[in-house]
Amino acid sequence: MRFIGKEEIENIAIGAALLGTGGGGDPYIGKLMALQAVEDYGPIRLLSIDEVPDDALIVPSAMMGAPTVMVEKIPNGEEAVAAFKAMKEYLGKEIFATMPIEAGGVNSLLPLALAARLGLPVIDADGMGRAFPELQMVTFYLDGVSATPMVLSDEKGNNLLLNTINNMWAERIARTATIEMGGSVMLSIYPMDGKTVKRSAIHHILTLEEKIGRTIREAKERNEDPIEEVLKLTNGHRLFKGKVTDINRKTEEGFAKGTATIEGVEDYKEDECFLHFQNEHLLAETKDKVLCSTPDLITVLDSDTGMPITTEGLKYGARCVVIGMPANPKWRTPKGIEVAGPRYFGYDLDFTPLEDLVNKEWN
Amino acid sequence: MTNYRIGIDVGGTHTDAVILDEFYNVISVVKSPTTEDVSTGIYAAMKDVVASAGVPVEKIKFAMLGTTHCTNAIVERKRLNNVAVIRIGAPATLAIKPLVGVPEDLKAILGKHVYIVRGGHEFDGREIVELDEQHVYEIANEMKGKVDSVAITSVFSPVVNSHETRVAEIVAEVLGDDVALSLSNEIGSVGLIERENATILNAAIVNVARSTADGFVQALQKEGIHAKVFFGQNDGTLMSVEYTVKYPILTIACGPTNSLRGASYLTKQSDAIVVDVGGTTTDVGVLIGSFPRQSSLAVEIGGVRTNFRMPDITAIGLGGGTIIRIADDGSFQIGPDSVGHLLHKKSLIFGGDTLTTTDVAVALGKVELGDSSLVNHLDNALLEKIYSHMIEMVEETVDKMKTSSDPVPVILVGGGSILFPAELKGASVVIKPNNSGVANAIGSAISQVSGQIERIFSMNELGREKTLELAKEMARQEAIHAGADPNELVIVDFEDVPLAYLPGDATKIRAKSAGPLAKN
Numbered sequence A: 001m002r003f004i005g006k007e008e009i010e011n012i013a014i015g016a017a018l019l020g021t022g023g024g025g026d027p028y029i030g031k032l033m034a035l036q037a038v039e040d041y042g043p044i045r046l047l048s049i050d051e052v053p054d055d056a057l058i059v060p061s062a063m064m065g066a067p068t069v070m071v072e073k074i075p076n077g078e079e080a081v082a083a084f085k086a087m088k089e090y091l092g093k094e095i096f097a098t099m100p101i102e103a104g105g106v107n108s109l110l111p112l113a114l115a116a117r118l119g120l121p122v123i124d125a126d127g128m129g130r131a132f133p134e135l136q137m138v139t140f141y142l143d144g145v146s147a148t149p150m151v152l153s154d155e156k157g158n159n160l161l162l163n164t165i166n167n168m169w170a171e172r173i174a175r176t177a178t179i180e181m182g183g184s185v186m187l188s189i190y191p192m193d194g195k196t197v198k199r200s201a202i203h204h205i206l207t208l209e210e211k212i213g214r215t216i217r218e219a220k221e222r223n224e225d226p227i228e229e230v231l232k233l234t235n236g237h238r239l240f241k242g243k244v245t246d247i248n249r250k251t252e253e254g255f256a257k258g259t260a261t262i263e264g265v266e267d268y269k270e271d272e273c274f275l276h277f278q279n280e281h282l283l284a285e286t287k288d289k290v291l292c293s294t295p296d297l298i299t300v301l302d303s304d305t306g307m308p309i310t311t312e313g314l315k316y317g318a319r320c321v322v323i324g325m326p327a328n329p330k331w332r333t334p335k336g337i338e339v340a341g342p343r344y345f346g347y348d349l350d351f352t353p354l355e356d357l358v359n360k361e362w363n
Numbered sequence B: 001m002t003n004y005r006i007g008i009d010v011g012g013t014h015t016d017a018v019i020l021d022e023f024y025n026v027i028s029v030v031k032s033p034t035t036e037d038v039s040t041g042i043y044a045a046m047k048d049v050v051a052s053a054g055v056p057v058e059k060i061k062f063a064m065l066g067t068t069h070c071t072n073a074i075v076e077r078k079r080l081n082n083v084a085v086i087r088i089g090a091p092a093t094l095a096i097k098p099l100v101g102v103p104e105d106l107k108a109i110l111g112k113h114v115y116i117v118r119g120g121h122e123f124d125g126r127e128i129v130e131l132d133e134q135h136v137y138e139i140a141n142e143m144k145g146k147v148d149s150v151a152i153t154s155v156f157s158p159v160v161n162s163h164e165t166r167v168a169e170i171v172a173e174v175l176g177d178d179v180a181l182s183l184s185n186e187i188g189s190v191g192l193i194e195r196e197n198a199t200i201l202n203a204a205i206v207n208v209a210r211s212t213a214d215g216f217v218q219a220l221q222k223e224g225i226h227a228k229v230f231f232g233q234n235d236g237t238l239m240s241v242e243y244t245v246k247y248p249i250l251t252i253a254c255g256p257t258n259s260l261r262g263a264s265y266l267t268k269q270s271d272a273i274v275v276d277v278g279g280t281t282t283d284v285g286v287l288i289g290s291f292p293r294q295s296s297l298a299v300e301i302g303g304v305r306t307n308f309r310m311p312d313i314t315a316i317g318l319g320g321g322t323i324i325r326i327a328d329d330g331s332f333q334i335g336p337d338s339v340g341h342l343l344h345k346k347s348l349i350f351g352g353d354t355l356t357t358t359d360v361a362v363a364l365g366k367v368e369l370g371d372s373s374l375v376n377h378l379d380n381a382l383l384e385k386i387y388s389h390m391i392e393m394v395e396e397t398v399d400k401m402k403t404s405s406d407p408v409p410v411i412l413v414g415g416g417s418i419l420f421p422a423e424l425k426g427a428s429v430v431i432k433p434n435n436s437g438v439a440n441a442i443g444s445a446i447s448q449v450s451g452q453i454e455r456i457f458s459m460n461e462l463g464r465e466k467t468l469e470l471a472k473e474m475a476r477q478e479a480i481h482a483g484a485d486p487n488e489l490v491i492v493d494f495e496d497v498p499l500a501y502l503p504g505d506a507t508k509i510r511a512k513s514a515g516p517l518a519k520n
Helices: A006-019 A027-041 A078-091 A110-118 A167-180 A194-200 A205-221 A227-234 A334-340 A354-362 B039-053 B069-076 B104-110 B133-143 B162-175 B192-204 B206-222 B241-246 B254-267 B340-346 B357-363 B380-401 B415-419 B436-445 B464-481
Strands: A002-004 A044-047 A061-065 A150-153 A159-162 A184-188 A237-252 A255-264 A272-278 A280-285 A290-293 A297-302 A319-325 B004-010 B014-021 B026-033 B060-066 B083-090 B113-118 B149-154 B180-183 B228-232 B237-240 B272-277 B282-288 B299-301 B304-306 B314-316 B322-326 B332-338 B408-413 B427-431 B448-458 B490-498 B506-515
Touching: A002 A006, A006 A027, A006 A205, A006 A297, A027 A110, A027 B192, A044 A110, A061 A078, A061 A110, A061 A167, A078 A110, A078 A150, A078 A159, A078 A184, A150 A167, A159 A167, A167 A184, A205 A227, A227 A237, A227 A297, A227 A319, A237 A272, A237 A290, A237 A354, A280 A297, A290 A297, A290 A319, A290 A354, A319 A354, B004 B039, B004 B254, B004 B436, B014 B039, B014 B436, B026 B039, B026 B436, B039 B060, B039 B206, B060 B206, B060 B254, B060 B436, B069 B192, B069 B206, B083 B133, B083 B162, B083 B192, B104 B192, B113 B133, B133 B162, B149 B162, B149 B192, B162 B180, B180 B192, B180 B241, B192 B206, B192 B304, B206 B228, B206 B241, B228 B241, B228 B254, B237 B241, B254 B272, B254 B282, B254 B408, B254 B436, B272 B380, B272 B415, B282 B380, B314 B380, B322 B357, B332 B380, B357 B380, B357 B415, B408 B436, B415 B436, B448 B464, B464 B490, B464 B506
Parallel strands: B004 B060, B060 B228, B083 B113, B083 B149, B149 B180, B237 B448, B272 B408, B408 B427
Antiparallel strands: A002 A044, A061 A184, A150 A159, A150 A184, A237 A255, A237 A319, A255 A272, A272 A280, A280 A290, A297 A319, B004 B014, B014 B026, B228 B237, B272 B282, B282 B314, B299 B304, B322 B332, B448 B506, B490 B506
8 A cells, every 4th residue: 555645646647648548538637636635635545456355345436428528617526426425325335445447548537536535545457558438448348347337426416327238338328318417427337346356457557657657757857758768668669750740530429530640750751650549549550551559559749748649639740759558468358359459440450469560560 | 191000029138119111111120128127128119110210100000019018927926916716617616626736826826816606507508507696796795895807717608608797797796897807718718727727817917918008008109109009919910908908818929929920921921930049049930821830738827727829939049149168178068048138248249258159150250240350269160060050950940840851931030040041951941031130020010900719519500511601700700809801801720629529519619810900
């Protein structure tokens, strides 16, 4: 067990933006919420997964909806508490700890704000190791854990308890309800016992984010390039460097889809990288080869500061480095690829692990 | 009948002034030192430029001022208003209180009267809850006599502004018309914290803007000039005095913008890279369609995060006064510090004891300035190395700002631009326009009037084409309202960003229209 204070929150926020792979919502709001909660209620206890009893009840916390709504209609702070209380009453059991289901983006920090308010510990684990857009895209689902019972709560005081026949239905109903409730709600979701968390979660993810954030901040202070260090921490690879020359966006089925064209500089001169995104960056390719594809992680970093750039922040003229990072092995199973591989998102290609794509290039 | 206009731009080192005729021909230019209080320098530059132009003062019809008064007030935390902050958003938004993340010293000044009331809207325009008017009356009575400027921010006011306007009515009713009201929907875009911060900063500098504007108008009148006065804003367009006093925050960063716009005008280039070489730094920016390319990052002003759009500028520590240090082993270091406005005392060619970039250029015969015999003794081979390095610094920065390797026109402006050659790597052509030393003041004088809107539209209601046209028309109406000629308006900036997860094709549209001042 160790304590998470303001310094750690600042670092986690940067790591969360990086693992957010361009989506997951700007962690800025989550960071401010966590900072204020720590100021009002004191530091947060972070538990390593082996400190969790097998029979303890763990309830992850997350927001659902449009991050663009959340940056305008900031939460009250009590929504997540209400969602927890309703879950506790329904299950008739004390909740031992909370955790993020999504380490990438804003959802990494919201459980920290909740934990501070309730005085509950947070477990150093999540269900994605990155950001994904849909409720069933979590490692818990790959192991057959149900997303429900789940509770949606809004700032007006509305609570909605869902019990669905499967996770796809949970996603459908919750998404429709979210819009009616004002476009952004807090969830308590995927209630699990400690044993299940140990088996199905991605471990040490908050610590990794903290390390990534600290590396980038320290490098910035020393005026050094943080990207090499980040690649070491994440076993990642540098995929491309260039300037964004074109952005093509459209909205389909509620997702911000599009392609960015990046024109190469330095080692990548004369080449172009096409970056396809649907809230998150999902596929990076050049004219003749695939560089990286989902579920592996693709992140775009500002080439001067090393800070992550979101898909919404990708603008004409942005100078950037594209990096790829291997997804957790749970995502590289047939089921993982079925749930969050390139074909699920409508890209006509089979998943090839990042390392193989990189090695192919050398041969 | 010929008429004239004055353009003034305040920089860190110099305050520049120009007089142009109605066809934008340059009649006279003046460079004078920027003073501690800024105003004295402005008045001096204005007097000098009028005197040297020799045009009848009654024919000076317009006066445009780009000034740093407001920026300085925020950075120095001085002369700020007694501000009240009203956020309309409870029960939402309580998880992050107003002014969280703002530096403590500024928070201590601006955070004395902070209130959150029930109200605000959803993204689709529904009320979250009814506005708590009773509470607003209580707040207004409580702050009576204690504040002179109120920042009002409501959730999703860029979509529906009715709660902000109602709160403004109540505050005006209780506190009277002398209290300045800043409404967030008129200042920033979606993003509550950043928009609220911008609105609070705006409220804090209303007095500074008012005294600056009044002072400038009076100074003009003292010279017998009864011109219509405008202030420059970030995006390279103008605001009336009335508008400036309401939205002073929009004057932040007008300086770099003016120099880009001036460079564009002087060279007739609409797409180019502009290198503005000052005394201490060189600012490099990009012209797209005659307007500065905007930065995509959240900008901090005096340590406060806001969501303004600012010109995308890269600055390097290289100017006409940059100090050069040579070690015993022949290695050298260029800057980043500078003798600044003391160039005429400290540099070698003016009899001083400090080697500067200007000395290097004079010693190599690139520029004629001061007394070149004072730099004859320097080692020419070493100076050549230093000079090539100076050029490389500029070339590299230009390259970083480019969007492709294709050569682009590069415009050199600013007092220090005489140091640099007529050829640069990566430039299709290097243009050094006449009067390049006062490009910023010219940029200020020729500025256009604009109107901008930014809000969320549902494309399903009218269809995409009609919605986009509606947004453009709203921007045009804003520009006409601000004083633009309705017949010569163009849409200079347009962006539509679909909002993730929302149905109905909810799309954030930003549109800006600009045109020359209406003649009458």
